[in-house]
Amino acid sequence: MKTVGEISRRPGLPAAARAALDDRLGERVSYSEAVRSQHGHSETHFPPCLPDAVVFVENTDEVVFVVGLCAAHDIKLTAYGAGTSIEGSALPIAGGISLDMSRMNRVLSVNADDFDVTVEAGVTRIALNNHLRDQGLFFPVDPGADATIGGMASTRASGTNAVRYGTMREAVLGLRVVTADGREIRTARRARKSAAGYDLTRLFVGAEGTLGIITEVTLRLHPIPEVISSAVCSFETLEGAATTVIQAIQLGVPLARAEILDDAQMHAVNRWSKLDYPEKTTLFFEFHGSQASVDEQVATVGELASSNGGGAFSWSSLPEERSRLWKARHEAYYATLGLRSGSVGWATDVCVPIGRLAECISETKRDLATCSVPATICGHVGDGNFHVCFALDPDAPDEWAEVEAFNARLVARALTMDGTCTGEHGIGLGKQAALVDELGDGVDLMRAIKRALDPAGIFNPGKIFASN
Incomplete structure (x- = not known):
């Protein structure tokens, strides 16, 4: 595990940098231990490490200013969204500035006819879907936590809907990014496909903030389905549950969600969410489409489940029951801690x-x-x-x-x-x-890209690989 002591850091920000920050951003620069501590903790097991300052930015111009200041004074910079990353991606292990993007929370444009939307990086997925609901559209990538769109792009987030709608890799159409030399670049336009040069969008999606600061994201949207139905089915064996889903996919059933929870997880979920499902390996399903297509999907998957040792389906199309089911699934981590x-x-x-x-x-x-x-x-x-x-x-x-x-x-x-x-x-x-172990020499190429785009190692040091 990486610890703070393994990264070279100095106490506090240089006086000139602190004065420039205070002059430009005023009260939106915080040096308080409470705010720094909030930005120095991880969702899981990594030890806390506090930044020297937390800066709350409100637009791309301010991000350009902060990046330029960091470059001039050799200050490390780590972007911060909602703080929900699992592998410590947002921890400021070299100190410096934690750049809080949460106030960049505007939906900039919705292009309903083209099924896309452009948002600032601090918009959260729940806020985005609330904004889209009246237009009959939704953004399907659902990692569970109410993460920011910029953070989800940076970590190439996925979630329960990925089996049908894909991950952030498929959802992101283009980005606006501030680079280490202070430039503001656009990685793509809104066309659904392009053969124009290198795929810069995919370069930054999943880079965990090590190559630049994402300030705007253009996303692919989908129409809200006519019918949404959720189902729960318990199995005698783990193999039977997994085989059911594999067979359903092989038959072309367009599953929207297919989640597996083992017996220990079901015990934890029942306790935490006050449910009473059998404490066996269980599948949570969701089906989207017309009433006829959903009925067909449910019938097909039900037959497969029965042949693989599954019990009776417990299913519902009522929004409140579906919400309760998926809330329980999304809180599985906290249920385990419970x-x-x-x-x-x-x-x-x-x-x-x-x-x-x-x-x-x-x-x-x-x-x-x-x-x-x-x-x-x-x-x-x-x-x-x-x-x-x-x-x-x-x-x-x-x-x-x-x-x-x-x-x-x-x-x-x-x-x-x-x-x-x-x-x-x-x-x-x-x-x-x-x-x-996974990519071998491919990691050396990643390091070379990091050195080319961020030669001073300003952005999120110590992440993905220990050094440039």
């Missing part, structure tokens, strides 16, 4: 080709049987991505070592199956060695 008072969460993820998913989850489940730390499994079974979450005793170093060894075995297992060390959490601090 199994153990005072625990600290360690969430990890891998992704494999869906044909190997049942095998990978089964082997992981057997590995967990020998683990002394409470753990659960859940995941986006429709695209081969699943998560393991541990509830650790913060004062038990043996448990941390045990989970670290398990995580290494999990990643190795996924790579053996031609998968990836992370399907959606990103590399951040926690999976830098795994990235090298």
Whole structure:
């Protein structure tokens, strides 16, 4: 794990830089320990590390100003959205400035006829969908947390709808980015396809803020379905649940969501969300379309589930019941922590080709049987991505070592199956060695790109790889 002590840092900002910040932005620069602490904590197990200052920007011109100031005074700069990243991507481990984008929260334009929208980076996904609802459109990428759109682009976020609608890689049409030399660039226009030069959009999507600061994002939208129906089905075996989803995809069933929760996760979810589902491996489904197409999808998947050891479907099209179901799924991480008072969460993820998913989850489940730390499994079974979450005793170093060894075995297992060390959490601090195992010399090329675009190493140092 990367710690603050491994990154060269100096105490506080240079006096000239502090004076320039205060003169330009006034009260929107904070040096208070409380605000710095808020921006120095991670959603999961990484230790806190405080920035020297938090700067709240409100437009792209101010981002250009801050970047220029950092370049002139060799100050490190880490963008901050909602603080929900899992692998420590937004932690300011070299101090410097935490650039809070939350006030850049305007929806700039909705092009309903073209099914796209342009937003500032600090708009959250829930706020965006609330804005779009009256126009019959929605943005489907749903990582669970109410993350900012800029943060989701930076980490190439995914979520429960990815099996049908894709990830941020597919959703982002173009970006406005401030580069290390203070330029404001546009990576693409709104056309749905282009063969114009390098794909700069995809270069910045998933770069975790190491190459530039995203200030605006243009997104692909979708019409709100006529009918949305959710279903829950428990299974006698984990293999039966995974096989059901794989067969449904092979038959061309357009699943909108297909989530798997193991028996331990269902126990945690029942306790946390006050539900009473069977505590067996369970699938949460969602189907979108016309009434006739949804009925057909439900019938087909129901037959597949029955043939694979699944029980009866419990399903509903009522919005309040669907919301309760998916709220429970999105709070699975907190439900796991609820199994153990005072625990600290360690969430990890891998992704494999869906044909190997049942095998990978089964082997992981057997590995967990020998683990002394409470753990659960859940995941986006429709695209081969699943998560393991541990509830650790913060004062038990043996448990941390045990989970670290398990995580290494999990990643190795996924790579053996031609998968990836992370399907959606990103590399951040926690999976830098795994990235090298996965891509080898490809990581050297990433470092070269980093050096070319950010030669002074200003942007989010220590993330993805330890050095330029």
